[in-house]
Amino acid sequence: xxxxxxxxxxxxxxxxxxxxxxxxxxxxxxxxxxxxxxxxxxxxxxxxxxxxxxxxxxxxxxxxxxxxxxxxxxxxxxxxxxxxxxxxxxxxxxxxxxxxxxxxxxxxxxxxxxxxxxxxxxxxxxxxxxxxxxxxxxxxxxxxxxxxxxxxxx
Ligand code: SF4
Numbered sequence: 001x002x003x004x005x006x007x008x009x010x011x012x013x014x015x016x017x018x019x020x021x022x023x024x025x026x027x028x029x030x031x032x033x034x035x036x037x038x039x040x041x042x043x044x045x046x047x048x049x050x051x052x053x054x055x056x057x058x059x060x061x062x063x064x065x066x067x068x069x070x071x072x073x074x075x076x077x078x079x080x081x082x083x084x085x086x087x088x089x090x091x092x093x094x095x096x097x098x099x100x101x102x103x104x105x106x107x108x109x110x111x112x113x114x115x116x117x118x119x120x121x122x123x124x125x126x127x128x129x130x131x132x133x134x135x136x137x138x139x140x141x142x143x144x145x146x147x148x149x150x151x152x153x154x
Contacts, residue, residue, distance in 0.1 A: 009033055015042060018057040025049040025057060036061055073097035 014029045018039075026045035030038040039060055041053040049057075063069060073096070074089040081087075108116045 018053070018060060020056050020060055020063075023049065025053060026051075027053060027057065036064060075100075 011032050012030075014031055014036075016027060016029060017024045018027045024047070026042035026047045028040050028042050029036050030040070039053065039058060041049055041051045041057075043051045045051055072091050073094060075092045075097075076087045077090045078086055078088040105116060
């Protein structure tokens with residue numbers, strides 16, 4: 001049997017932040033040909049765990065490549081809400097989700113702003129193609145600004 005090895009086109013460490021909790025530890029991710037294969041704490045960091053990485057951060061690759069990971073908005077299609085009821089989730093687009101959510105949030109904001117808390121976070125280094133970077137600025141601009149607290153870290 002012949003051992004065939006493909007040529008590696010990319011082998012880099014991506015410097016970023018863990019966003020699995022609000023500590024936002026500085027991390028570096030080993031990426032080979034577009035596949036993240038390892039996460040380490042950023043050794044020189046004085047931020048977050050200062051070069052460390054907890055078990056949750058270490059396990060982030062399992063979340064990233066989990067085949068059951070939720071990547072799209074879902075709308076409940078079963079109005080019945082009780083224990084054992086199937087919510088019958090249906091996939092919808094980000095535009096559909098935002099079109100539904102924004103008027104609701106605006107109404108709450110007008111009626112009683114104290115009822116609305118919107119908290120989110122992202123790293124400044126996240127690529128713009130990530131879906132989370134699609135909805136966050138839209139929601140922020142249309143509903144919450146300037147009352148929202150968005151924490152950016154780099
Ligand atoms: S490494 Fe652990 S403590 Fe640090 S941000 Fe990630 S989950 Fe939180």
